[in-house]
Amino acid sequence: MTTTLTKAHTPEKETRRRAPDSGPAAGRRNWAGGLAGWIWLVVVAVPLYWMVITSFKPRSGYYATNPLVPTGNPTLENYRLVIESDFIGYFVNSVVVTLGAVVPAVTISFMAAYAIVRGRHLRSLRAMNGLFLMGLAIPLQATIIPVYLIIIRLNLYDSLLALILPSIAFAIPLSVLVLSNFIRDVPKELFDSMRVDGATEWTTLWRLAAPLTRPAILTVTIFNGLTIWNGFLLPLVLTQSPDRRTLPLALWTFQGEYGVNVPAVLASVVLSTLPVLVLYAFGRRQLLSGLTAGFSR
Numbered sequence: 001m002t003t004t005l006t007k008a009h010t011p012e013k014e015t016r017r018r019a020p021d022s023g024p025a026a027g028r029r030n031w032a033g034g035l036a037g038w039i040w041l042v043v044v045a046v047p048l049y050w051m052v053i054t055s056f057k058p059r060s061g062y063y064a065t066n067p068l069v070p071t072g073n074p075t076l077e078n079y080r081l082v083i084e085s086d087f088i089g090y091f092v093n094s095v096v097v098t099l100g101a102v103v104p105a106v107t108i109s110f111m112a113a114y115a116i117v118r119g120r121h122l123r124s125l126r127a128m129n130g131l132f133l134m135g136l137a138i139p140l141q142a143t144i145i146p147v148y149l150i151i152i153r154l155n156l157y158d159s160l161l162a163l164i165l166p167s168i169a170f171a172i173p174l175s176v177l178v179l180s181n182f183i184r185d186v187p188k189e190l191f192d193s194m195r196v197d198g199a200t201e202w203t204t205l206w207r208l209a210a211p212l213t214r215p216a217i218l219t220v221t222i223f224n225g226l227t228i229w230n231g232f233l234l235p236l237v238l239t240q241s242p243d244r245r246t247l248p249l250a251l252w253t254f255q256g257e258y259g260v261n262v263p264a265v266l267a268s269v270v271l272s273t274l275p276v277l278v279l280y281a282f283g284r285r286q287l288l289s290g291l292t293a294g295f296s297r
Helices: 031-055 077-084 087-118 123-135 140-153 161-184 188-196 201-212 214-229 233-238 247-254 262-293
Strands: none
Touching (some): 077 262, 087 161, 140 233, 161 214, 161 233, 188 201, 201 214, 233 247
């Protein structure tokens, strides 16, 4: 005899997801956010607009016209004056300093980040990681006097190398932080498979870690490039000769004892900003994705 037991169905409370509202509130627009966005756009766009239109105004009529109204007789005289004032030499100095600092800084930071992640069980490497993190808390302005004294002792004052070495040092801490977060996201099984195949740590570094962390490498390269290109304090303190000036410091060329050639200054700003805009246009997506993805865990 087969006995069939049936359980009475008892209603249970279930957690249900609340369906999104389909009423008038769902289509409500964020007017406050939109207004704030437009205000921010104006705050950013107006100075750029003023900078561009002023660079085409003659110096003689600059103070007699409305600053926000384009001139009726645009001129390229300011750009010609900037080019004739050794702008090419300043541009070359900025390129040499930027490349000479970014390439070693990114290379050293990548190798240091790999060693910190792969050897995190070692106490010495953990201490090294803490040292890099402490470097983020030290601003450049607080160390400019010790840096100046070190450069004097090394007989490097008034040279491009005096700008490159401190720039490398101050670019490493943030680069190590970003790159180490990316390397931690690489699955451990991939490193183990490379070791089983007989690959050395050096081969694993450049054949596995480097291709998988390419967005992070591009991110720190672009970020450090922009920071060093726009640097002003180090060239101001560590150089003296006109032929050692970089572009940000060269803007002082158009500042006289009793006045400032504002149109010429803004023309030089426009010319010095063009490489930065080109670099940002090509690397904007990598820069934003790298800065966010490395910390999204």
